[in-house]
Amino acid sequence: MQTSLINPFGLHDADGYMWLKGNLHTHTTNSDGRVAPQARLDQYAAKGYDFLCLSDHDMITRVDTVCAPDNFVLVQGAELHPLNPFGGRQYHLLCLDIHEDMDSEAMAPQEVIDSVNDQGGAVWLAHPHFCAINILRDVMPLTGFAGIEVFNTSTRLAGRGEASVQWDDWSDLGGHLVPTIANDDAHATEAENRDTYAAWTVVRAKERSVAAIMQAIKSGASYATTGPDFHDISLSWIQDGTEAPGKFKATIRSSEALRVLAVTDYIGAEYTEQGKMFDRCELELRADNKWVRFELIGPNDTKAWSNPFDLALVQAT
Ligand SMILES: [Zn+2]
Ligand SMILES: [Zn+2]
Structure with missing residues (x-):
């Protein structure tokens, strides 16, 4: 890449x-x-x-x-x-x-x-x-x-x-x-x-x-x-030293959100609190994902788009 x-x-x-x-x-x-x-x-x-x-x-x-x-x-x-x-x-x-x-x-x-x-x-x-x-x-x-x-x-x-x-x-x-x-x-x-x-x-x-x-x-x-704001996006690679496969963890802080989507090159993830607003969430991503970007869905059909992140770099750090 x-x-x-x-x-x-x-x-x-x-x-x-x-x-x-x-x-x-x-x-x-x-x-x-x-x-x-x-x-x-x-x-x-x-x-x-x-x-x-x-x-x-x-x-x-x-x-x-x-x-x-x-x-x-x-x-x-x-x-x-x-x-x-x-x-x-x-x-x-x-x-x-x-x-x-x-x-x-x-x-x-x-x-x-x-x-x-x-x-x-x-x-x-x-x-x-x-x-x-x-x-x-x-x-x-x-x-x-x-x-x-x-x-x-x-x-x-x-x-x-x-x-x-x-x-x-x-x-x-x-x-x-x-x-x-x-x-x-x-x-x-x-x-x-x-x-x-x-x-x-x-x-x-x-x-x-x-x-x-x-x-x-x-x-x-x-x-x-179109309205919501990202306040922080952090990504980390977690491998606990056991036989368990590793995974990516994403932590998002934002203005009041209804949903956060992790859009990846293959199968993403969603975070929601069933209609309740939140301003912080964590998502897990597949170990074989190559990149991820985030969509933040706010009130009144508003949305924000992060730029994509290269997950190979996250894994390397
Ligand atoms: Zn035009
Ligand atoms: Zn134009």
């Missing part, structure tokens, strides 16, 4: 780390959004967000055309749409921290990904469930993605908001664990209350800067959520 992701809960306040909340996928009147760039930014800042990307379709909404409050981090990006030569639908690529516009529809998907990476940016596969992206057919022929958008508020309205199956397929097929983000993909006005303030990514970073936030999401030092 290639690079492992970082456990954000192993990064401590004492070392200067803080949690920052952001939405990295937003449209404005520069493309098909219904709110002007400055107003969109002001609204997210007023809601307590720490960072935002105004990711218009096929054009970069320049960060120097708006004015962000002190300490607010504006990531420059765009949603680019190369055609799909493999038989699937057109890609929606959320390209973050980019600086050069490109005519992505006239470019092959690999060319777009390479160009973004060459600029120092990162490409996230946006709402693959909504686009009917098949990981084996449409993603495995490509290299250079940063990760996947597991949840998208706007495409939830079409019944295809969550892409956890695509995410798991990618981790199984791609030879490495894939980090995730969740976003609103806001198009509507606040008053329409359709696709604003309902999904975000929480990152563990030392600085309020584009570089620190980009590094956190690419390395897995983050989680995605």
Whole structure:
């Protein structure tokens, strides 16, 4: 297995780390959004967000055309749409921290990904469930993605908001664990209350800067959520020295939860207290599991997704 992701809960306040909340996928009147760039930014800042990307379709909404409050981090990006030569639908690529516009529809998907990476940016596969992206057919022929958008508020309205199956397929097929983000993909006005303030990514970073936030999401030092919060995730390998086979133990601390799911490469586990809320739980995982990620189900159909953990590393420590 290639690079492992970082456990954000192993990064401590004492070392200067803080949690920052952001939405990295937003449209404005520069493309098909219904709110002007400055107003969109002001609204997210007023809601307590720490960072935002105004990711218009096929054009970069320049960060120097708006004015962000002190300490607010504006990531420059765009949603680019190369055609799909493999038989699937057109890609929606959320390209973050980019600086050069490109005519992505006239470019092959690999060319777009390479160009973004060459600029120092990162490409996230946006709402693959909504686009009917098949990981084996449409993603495995490509290299250079940063990760996947597991949840998208706007495409939830079409019944295809969550892409956890695509995410798991990618981790199984791609030879490495894939980090995730969740976003609103806001198009509507606040008053329409359709696709604003309902999904975000929480990152563990030392600085309020584009570089620190980009590094956190690419390395897995983050989680995605529509409401609940993870407070700690710890994993250990237990072998008591007898003939008994070893096992993995996971301890999760969180905001009030109704259910925690350990989703693994093969047969996961569930923790519940029969409808009672809890904020701490322990789960046991099979010794032959290769990776695990956690889903935290909170009240009112809310959910949080941890990034996946490489269990071979847990066993080795
Ligand atoms: Zn899109
Ligand atoms: Zn979009």
